[in-house]
Amino acid sequence: MCSDQASKDTIGKAYTREEALQLDGSDCLRHLRPEFIIPTKDDLRRKTLSSQSTSTEFQEEFCVYLCGNSLGLQPRRSAGHVSDYMKAWATKGVLGHFKAHQDSTIPPFVNIDDVAAQQMAPIVGALVSEVAVMETLSANLHLMMASFYRPTEKRYKIILEGKAFPSDHYAVESQIRHHGLDPERAMILMEPLDSDQATITTSQVMATIDQHALTTALILLPGIQYYTGQYFDIRTITAHAHSHGITIGWDLAHAVGNVELQLHDWDVDFAVWCSYKYLNCGPGAIGGLFVHDKHSQVDREAIGNGHEGYRPRLSGWWGGDKATRFQMGSHFVPIPGAAGFQVGNPCALAICPLLASLEIFAIASMPAVRSKSIMMTNYLEELLQRSTSTATQDGMEELYWIITPRSTAERGAQLSIRLQPGLLEGVMMELEEQGVVVDERKPDVVRVAPAPLYNTFSEVWDFVAIFDLACRKAKSKKTNNSQGSGLLGGTEDKGWSLIK
Incomplete structure (x- = not known):
């Protein structure tokens, strides 16, 4: 089920929970779910971190966690990697920078960022030299x-x-302000052409580039838009920017670990990302960047002749030549590649959870992750559409609709669902009560993202059933409140509500 079977036709008939469980049984990534710690409903409800609780209503029943687009779940390996870091620090002190240990899950501190870059490169489709793990997005x-x-x-x-x-x-x-320029003149902001749509088409992006080509110095776009879940055509847009001689960079916060990327082959100039979403590395986790090989060469001969010999940058000692890094010289010669853009030494502790997660991705492979993701998102869409169609046929009004593009080529794991005005608070309260974790973007959007490494088709089925009921309850409550307001009217109604 992680192959070309990932089509809407494949999942279009799985309308019952039993059929969803059958999809789970043939999932080629199902063996990876135990690699993650899935919170239980009791975990979410209790007010202590300790598992000791008097509540037994939801004991050992897993929550439905569909929020990997905001914060991925913790890999079980993370604790071991962090523990080995603590042990190395405790038993070796500064020597932990250089001492390898036969029983450790992590490399010596001084090399830990290099190992992370090696494991990250396949996920973004880059040469190892084009990737650096550092800083925040x-x-x-x-x-x-x-x-x-x-x-x-x-x-x-x-x-x-x-x-x-x-x-x-x-x-x-x-x-822009740092360069003494006026943002009102220098920022070109693209908005959806159709007020009823939330997305920006590739043709609109290209037309905007054409319109401002002679005055544009840089383009910055998201690989996947955080609000709508739209997956931009990185390859086509990058090529179009380059045809006008314009540099283009990409914010891949919602794309890395979510969709297949080929940053080197697509000739992307630079890209940045975080690693706490689909890369499952924890809140505020260390980020990463890509710099195309053509921009990161170092001409040592030019440097020796008194010229700069490399692309201008904000320099720091960890980006300097490793052969002379600890000689503490004052003449900066960068490492060729993305590593030469590093400033300070990256936090080894922060890299440990990243290594744990990247090991799981290496087991799965991005093609398999993307294939299952397409299937799960198609399944989510199919169930949502079926639910709204059934309601319409029964004479009920449509309470929500999907604003994410329908084409699988134009979206990742996330579907953004817009609710009727005034329903969001009630829906989110009901979802929380039922142990369903998604996130909201006010005033009326719910973002849902099945993560293929740990989510299941039966969880998607459960979500839709609970979500649809939550929408009906919120609508009913809103209608009843509105009718009550009409009966009592004005300030009297407000006073009555407060008293009651």
């Missing part, structure tokens, strides 16, 4: 823009979404 974004945003009198604009993730918007605006 926002910090990496600033480091990349400091190097790649080189405005001139004629070319100074940055193209991005109008609804970009706030951190991206802030970074772009601050970089």
Whole structure:
């Protein structure tokens, strides 16, 4: 079930929970679910971290966790990797930087970022030299823009979404101001052309590039848009930007570990990402970056002749030549590749959970992950559409609809569901009560993301059943409240509500 069978026709007939369980039985990644710690409903309800609880109502019943787009679940391996880090630090002190241990799950501290880069490269489709594990997404974004945003009198604009993730918007605006430019003139913000749609088409992106080609210095776009779940055509858009001589970078926070990427072959200039979503590395986990090989060469001869010999950047000692790193010289010669853009030494402790998660991805492979993901998301869409169609046939109104593109080529694991106005709070309360974990984007969107490494088809089925009922309950409550307001009216109704 992790092959070309991942089509809508394959799952279109699995309408019962028993049929969903049959899909689980033929899932080629089902052996990886035990690699993760799945919270129980009791875990979510109790007010202590300790498992000691007087509640037995939901004991040992797993929650339905469909929130990997926000924070992935913890791999069981993570604790062992972190424990080995603590032991190495405790028993070797500073020597832990260089001493390898036969019984350790992690390499010496000084090499831990290199090992992580080796394991990360296949996930993003890059040469190992093009990947660095470092900093956080926002910090990496600033480091990349400091190097790649080189405005001139004629070319100074940055193209991005109008609804970009706030951190991206802030970074772009601050970089523009840092160069003494006016964001009102230098920021080109793309908005959906159709007010009824939430997405931006590839043709619109390309038309915007054409329109501003002569004045644009940089383009920054998301691989997958955080709000809608839209998967942008990275290859096509990158090629179009390059045809105009424009540098383009990608925020891959929602794409890494979610969809298959080929950053080197797609000729992407740079990319940044976090690793706490689909890479399952924990809150605020260490980030990563990609710099195409063509941008990270080091000309030692030029450096020896007094020239810079490498792409301008904000430099730090961990990005310097490893052969001379600990000689503490004042002349910076960068490591060729993305590692040369590192600033400070990355936190070894933060890399340990990343290594644990990347080991699981290596077992699975990204093609298998993506194949199952397509199937699960198709299944989620099919069940949601069937639910709304049945309601409409029964004379009931449509309470929600999907704003994520229908094409599997234009989305990852996430479906964003827009509710009728006024239902979100009631729906989220009911989902929480039933042990279902998704996330919301106010005022009316619920984001649902089945993660193929640990989620099941039966969980998708359970979610839709609970979600549909939650929407009906929220609508009923809203209608009853509205009727009550009409009967009692104005301030009297408000006073009555408060008294009651």
